[in-house]
Amino acid sequence: MKIALINPPVWALETPPLGITYLASFLKQNNFSVKCFDFNAELFHKQTEENKIYWTPSLSYKWKWQDSFDKEILLEIIGKQIGNWISRIVKETPQVVGITNHANPVTSLIASKIKQINPEIVIVAGGQLCSPSLGGQALHEDSNIDFISLGEGELAMLQLCQKIRDKLPLTNLKGFYKNESRISPELIENIDSLPFPDYSDIDLNKYAVLDPIQNGWKPSNSLSMLLSRGCVNNCDFCMQRVIWEKPFRCRSVENVISEMKFMIDKWGVKRFHFNDLLLNGNFSLLINLANAILQENLGIIWGGNLTIDNRFNLENVELLYSSGFDHAVFGVESGTQKVLNEMGKRYSPEEAERVLKLFNQPNMKVFINLIIGHPSETEEDFNQTLDFLRRTSKYLYSAPSPAMCAIFAGSDLLKKYQNKEGFNWNEPERWSYKENTWEERKRRLNKLIELTNKLFPSGFFMVDKDRNLD
Secondary structure, eight states, X not given: OEEEEEEOSSOOOSSOOHHHHHHHHHHHHTTOEEXXXXXXXXHHHTSOTTGGGGGSGGGTHHHHSXXXXXXXXXXXXXXXXXXXXXXXXXXXXXXXXXXXXXXXXXXXXXXXXXXHHXXXXXXXXXXXXXXXXXXXXXXXXXXXOOEEEOSOOHHHHHHXXXXXXXXXXXXXXXXEEETTEEBOOOOOSOGGGSOOOOOTTOOGGGXXXXXXXXXXXEEOOOEEXXXXXXXSOOOTTOSHHHHHOSXXXXXXXXXXXXXXHHHHHHHOOOEEEEOOSOTTSSHHHHHHHHHHHXXXXXXXXXXXEEOOOTTOOHHHHHHHHHTTEEEEEEEEEOSSXXXXXXXXXXXXXXXXXXXXXXXXXXXOEEEEEXXXXXXXXXXXHHHHHHHHHHHHGXXXXXXXXXXXXXXXXXXXXXXXXXXXXXXXXXXXXXXXXXXXXXXXXXXXXXXXXXXXXXXXXXXXXXOOGGGGTO
């Protein structure tokens, strides 16, 4: 039985997709024939330098909104390539096509074109953006999409493919939506048991990174990895931990080192970005991994997301640095204790400042994320966050990545505020609480951008996403 797995636009270009490559290796291990297509990277390299801007975060919304997709993306970017994509997919004669959803219009277009040629092909959409809470409701209403997978996908896809192969009823499928209902996925307890991602169908030369300082695309020569699945934190605004569900699971150091050695030998890659929600969910595991990388003399470059942690000290940060750890992304989110407490963060602004200073090593790239307009944030709180940024900007590689606070259905944040007097909610971004309105959050964001333009040479560029919503 044949399966085609697709990574469509628009998505990050720094490393090959982990989702479809993990699925491919797992399904192959279970005796299925799998072909992967990364149309996202392919399409990027067919663009003019001018059009490559559509892969930057500030323009990602154009792929997701049907109006801008139809008027710009379909006409200027995808139109000439979609026929070729569908021909190549159908040529593989798959019984199942899995599509990672990054933008509803793209996923729906691919699904409809496939169904026009062969309506018997079972089409599965997967990924966190399939969640109705994160904008995926349109896919649930799309008759061309047979199943929607949310959360950990290996066992879910295996179960579906086995039932299709064995001509069994497609019922009681764990990890899938069907007719608005969903059974939670079965989770792999021992993630060391997973085979390494399979990049045999992927051209690793097509991946690039946009350098915010050098202001241009350059080859990344890197791969993504995972040390863990899930998250140990309980941030009230976050949907990732809801989608991934508990428990938090980690790989062994030995298993990770084996994958690194395998990827180095097979693909010649020595730069790794960890896609974990946080690398220090198991702090001792992170330190043990750094020690093992040094002991094995791998000579790699690596990094990923971290949470502020009082266990970081000069000794273990220097250990990380000496092992090749060269980039760290911290979800600091706010510069005031009151808001951090409300969010569910377990550190102080002073602790965050201390850790950022520790990571300010030569050639270490340190980034932070900020959330603007949490319901508990007042103007005074926001100004304290600006002061925090003024104090810590000297430790950062580039301007922080800001986001206006969105409140998603199913989030702890909505549960916390939905019955409070003065709280109004219509959709994730269009909510208000007392003086904290959409317009007020936009004003604060613009004020933050003004400050970052002064503090950082590269400044910060943000398109007004509200232009069609007024």
